[in-house]
Amino acid sequence: MLRSIWLVARREYLGYVSAIGFWLGLILTPLGLAVGLLVPSLIMQAQPARYYTVIDSRDDVYEALNWQFESWQNFDTKIALRQALSTVTPAKKRRAISVYEKAFADGASPQEALDQADLPFPMEAAPVTFHPIRIKNESVDEIEQILSSGQTFDGPSGKQTLFAAIVVKRDQVGDISSVDYISPDIVNGELRQATTGALKYLSRIQLLESAGVTTDEVRNADADIPSLFVRKPGTNTPNDNQSNEVTLTDRAPFVAATSIAIALWLLIFSVVNFLLTGTIEERSNKIFDSLLTSVSVTNLLAGKLLGVLMLSATLLGAWLLMAIWAGLNIDSAISPAAWEFARAALDPALIVPALAGFLAGYLMYGAIFLALGALCDTIQEAQALATPLILLLTTPLFIVIMALQNPASGFVFTMSWVPLLTPFLMILRAPLEPPLIEIIGHLLVMIVSTSFAVWCSIRVYRAGAVNGFGMKEITAFFKTKFLKKAKD
Amino acid sequence: MxxxxxxxxxxxxxxxxxxxxxxxxxxxxxxxxxxxxxxxxxxxxxxxxxxxxxxxxxxxxxxxxxxxxxxxxxxxxxxxxxxxxxxxxxxxxxxxxxxxxxxxxxxxxxxxxxxxxxxxxxxxxxxxxxxxxxxxxxxxxxxxxxxxxxxxxxxxxxxxxxxxxxxxxxxxxxxxxxxxxxxxxxxxxxxxxxxxxxxxxxxxxxxxxxxxxxxxxxxxxxxxxxxSLIPETADISTEGDFDLHAALEKSGFTSEYDKTDENGKHWRIDLSHGERAQDVLRAAINAGAPITSFTPHRAKLRDVFVSLVGEDLNDEETA
Structure with missing residues (x-):
């Protein structure tokens, strides 16, 4: 019995592995994922430096806009600094951030503040893509002429055309009456947004100045906003506020669990498709009768499921090796974080439910797709039959995404008992360290529902493979059941 | 049982x-x-x-x-x-x-x-x-x-x-x-x-x-x-005016005159179940028939098949 299962599994495995589609999937999936992850930062990095000018009789809007861009640069730099410091001790992290913040508040630029923070690694401040250009004594008409003619100007990024001009109009007492934003680029809204922010800031400053608060005092107040450090409850003394701070190590299991749940869904739906198409090939090529005099239906199904499981293991193994290679070779500032996630993902408390979930999910969904394939002669038929099923089966992904922020919610807990969702939501809840009774309950749900799915699948498969039961009969069944009722 | x-x-x-x-x-x-x-x-x-x-x-x-x-x-x-x-x-x-x-x-x-x-x-x-x-x-x-x-x-x-x-x-x-x-x-x-x-x-x-x-x-x-489900037949040709039908009737075989040409008279003999073509030939020789040719016809499997399931084939065509 085991021999025939192994022979079927081996044939299935070699059949898929020798197909070019498998290798394309093996290489393109992580490549696509990497591109997807890198695209936002690549877009950021590839953003060209842009020049703008402010046409105004005074300098306050110009300065407010500079301040606005510097604030944004400070904000982005601080996020990057926190991420970069995620693997150092909380005390070192806190010290470095404090030094940075103090330096910035004292008037240092983000890059100067970073240089003063005594970091264990070199770091650059977040880039600023908009640079002001001084153009004196030009009228609005002349500025518009410059913008449309493509005239270039010297600046921090060499010769560039003018991206936009901000024309400030004032009344007789010098108050701003309106501001025109003139640019040939109608898509990029970053400078528009910065201008709005700068005008709001200016308005606030002017109001506070009229109340006797100086501009420097306002800026210092902004820079003195204390940092928020997130901590978990622990045994630290009231004065020891550096321990129990929530670090990447604490968050890693949740991120890893979510990643595993999504990866599990993707993997299951990538490989069960092989089962569907493989079974359709057997049915359409009339292979069943030859096979069924050599191997039982149960062994045939078991062999096919095992073969595709081996395929999944190969995919996972290859992707894991690629991830390790990438982890060892990508930028040193990112790799400690990657290792932190990897360590969390390989924690037995997570990996055991993940493996159990994968096995149950794969068997359950695999059996369903096998049965489906046995009823169809063509991919088109399978698509017609599978569409409502696929819609149903995408539910787990939506639930997983919805559960990202709050895996402990009652809704997620309730949904985790729905057999189709259990394999995914069980993994998502694993970092919460659920009670033993819940773990046992989930395992039982998976065992019972998977067994039931396989049992049904064997029967449907037999009906399709042996008796030729197919779309025609299904259509007739639904017509008899529902159209007759509708007529009645 | x-x-x-x-x-x-x-x-x-x-x-x-x-x-x-x-x-x-x-x-x-x-x-x-x-x-x-x-x-x-x-x-x-x-x-x-x-x-x-x-x-x-x-x-x-x-x-x-x-x-x-x-x-x-x-x-x-x-x-x-x-x-x-x-x-x-x-x-x-x-x-x-x-x-x-x-x-x-x-x-x-x-x-x-x-x-x-x-x-x-x-x-x-x-x-x-x-x-x-x-x-x-x-x-x-x-x-x-x-x-x-x-x-x-x-x-x-x-x-x-x-x-x-x-x-x-x-x-x-x-x-x-x-x-x-x-x-x-x-x-x-x-x-x-x-x-x-x-x-x-x-x-x-x-x-x-x-x-x-x-x-x-x-x-x-x-x-x-x-x-053997379909009886054999045989064709015999004789010289002159010899009446094979009368000659074979005495031996219990039924023959039928077919035609006359330059080779003589041609006769067709339908055999019953169990009768064999060589028995007819022997009876004709014994009766002194001037035989010029003798052709036994054994039933083909196709004929047997048609006789057994021919109606099914017709039904199938009708359906």
Whole structure:
């Protein structure tokens, strides 16, 4: 019995592995994922430096806009600094951030503040893509002429055309009456947004100045906003506020669990498709009768499921090796974080439910797709039959995404008992360290529902493979059941 | 009354087997057996229930009534390993090589990898597919692919070979090759059952025939027994005005005058069951008939087939 299962599994495995589609999937999936992850930062990095000018009789809007861009640069730099410091001790992290913040508040630029923070690694401040250009004594008409003619100007990024001009109009007492934003680029809204922010800031400053608060005092107040450090409850003394701070190590299991749940869904739906198409090939090529005099239906199904499981293991193994290679070779500032996630993902408390979930999910969904394939002669038929099923089966992904922020919610807990969702939501809840009774309950749900799915699948498969039961009969069944009722 | 125990020496036996689809009997109370070493022709028109009977015999379909035995036991994977089955609806994994698929079927039947590969190579070489050893099934012609499937059926040297319509789809050369292959397997000691529409194949190959129509068995016996179902006829030509009709009437034979030409008079004699053409010839000679030619006509299997299931064929056409 085991021999025939192994022979079927081996044939299935070699059949898929020798197909070019498998290798394309093996290489393109992580490549696509990497591109997807890198695209936002690549877009950021590839953003060209842009020049703008402010046409105004005074300098306050110009300065407010500079301040606005510097604030944004400070904000982005601080996020990057926190991420970069995620693997150092909380005390070192806190010290470095404090030094940075103090330096910035004292008037240092983000890059100067970073240089003063005594970091264990070199770091650059977040880039600023908009640079002001001084153009004196030009009228609005002349500025518009410059913008449309493509005239270039010297600046921090060499010769560039003018991206936009901000024309400030004032009344007789010098108050701003309106501001025109003139640019040939109608898509990029970053400078528009910065201008709005700068005008709001200016308005606030002017109001506070009229109340006797100086501009420097306002800026210092902004820079003195204390940092928020997130901590978990622990045994630290009231004065020891550096321990129990929530670090990447604490968050890693949740991120890893979510990643595993999504990866599990993707993997299951990538490989069960092989089962569907493989079974359709057997049915359409009339292979069943030859096979069924050599191997039982149960062994045939078991062999096919095992073969595709081996395929999944190969995919996972290859992707894991690629991830390790990438982890060892990508930028040193990112790799400690990657290792932190990897360590969390390989924690037995997570990996055991993940493996159990994968096995149950794969068997359950695999059996369903096998049965489906046995009823169809063509991919088109399978698509017609599978569409409502696929819609149903995408539910787990939506639930997983919805559960990202709050895996402990009652809704997620309730949904985790729905057999189709259990394999995914069980993994998502694993970092919460659920009670033993819940773990046992989930395992039982998976065992019972998977067994039931396989049992049904064997029967449907037999009906399709042996008796030729197919779309025609299904259509007739639904017509008899529902159209007759509708007529009645 | 208890039915007798199945004979372990009999490769295949169906006992009163019935199968119903949507309430209609596809096979109704069919019984037959294939004794060891025999070539059994399983004949019947389209939809007669041949494939259903064979699938029941192999345990692919469970009979709704009656029993099927292989080597004295209900069909199971153990005794099915002794069977080679070529189904009517044929197909192979299109992406596998000819060598790979023959070896795969061999291993499913219990052969080890090395032996199955050696045997696949040997069979492909021997039956004219040596150049296609590494070809994929999708690259072969339909006839070649069918040949590969036949080889895959025989790779493990089965004791019982069941071929469902093996000649359909093959050109005359390949049909001849297949006949040769069947004879070789028979000489090896295998029991062979095949269904066919081509009576000539059955006539040339079979020891015994089972004919079914509308799911019921119509005939089970040797070729000679089948032939004897339709009486023989004979044509005799005589010189001059000799009255053969009167001469043979005295011996109990009925003859009919056909025509007269430059060769003399021509007579047609219809024989009854059990009467043979040489008996007529002897009676004519004894009566002093000036015979110029004598042509006996033995019934053909096609005539037997039509006489047994001809109505089914008509019904099928009407339907």
């Amino acid at each position: 208890n039915s007798p125990l199945p004979d372990t020496q009999t490769p295949l036996e169906l006992r009163c087997a019935s199968k119903f689809f949507k309430g209609k009997a596809a096979v109704n109370q069919v019984s037959f057996s294939a004794p060891k070493g025999e070539i059994l022709g399983f004949l019947g028109p389209n939809g007669a229930g041949k494939s259903t009977s064979l699938r029941m015999a192999l345990g692919v379909l469970a009979p709704d009534d009656g029993e099927a035995y292989l080597f004295g036991e209900k069909p199971n994977l153990k005794n099915l390993h002794r069977v080679g089955f070529l189904p009517e609806e044929r197909g192979l994994y299109r992406k596998m090589t000819t060598r790979g698929i023959i070896s795969y079927y061999g291993r499913l039947k219990g052969m080890d990898r090395k032996t199955s590969l050696l045997r696949a190579d040997e069979m492909l070489e021997r039956y004219g597919l040596g150049k296609q050893i590494k070809s994929k099934i999708s690259d072969l012609s339909k006839g070649m692919a069918q040949k590969v499937q036949i080889l895959a059926t025989l790779v493990h040297k089965p004791d019982l070979i069941i071929l469902d319509e093996p000649f359909s789809g093959l050109d005359p050369v390949n049909q001849h090759d297949l006949e040769m292959l069947i004879r070789e397997e028979h000489e090896r000691g295998a029991t062979i059952i095949f269904s066919t529409h081509v009576m000539e194949h059955a006539e040339r190959l079979c020891d015994r025939l089972v004919i079914i129509g509308k799911g019921e068995k119509r005939f089970d016996g040797t070729i000679d027994e089948a032939m």
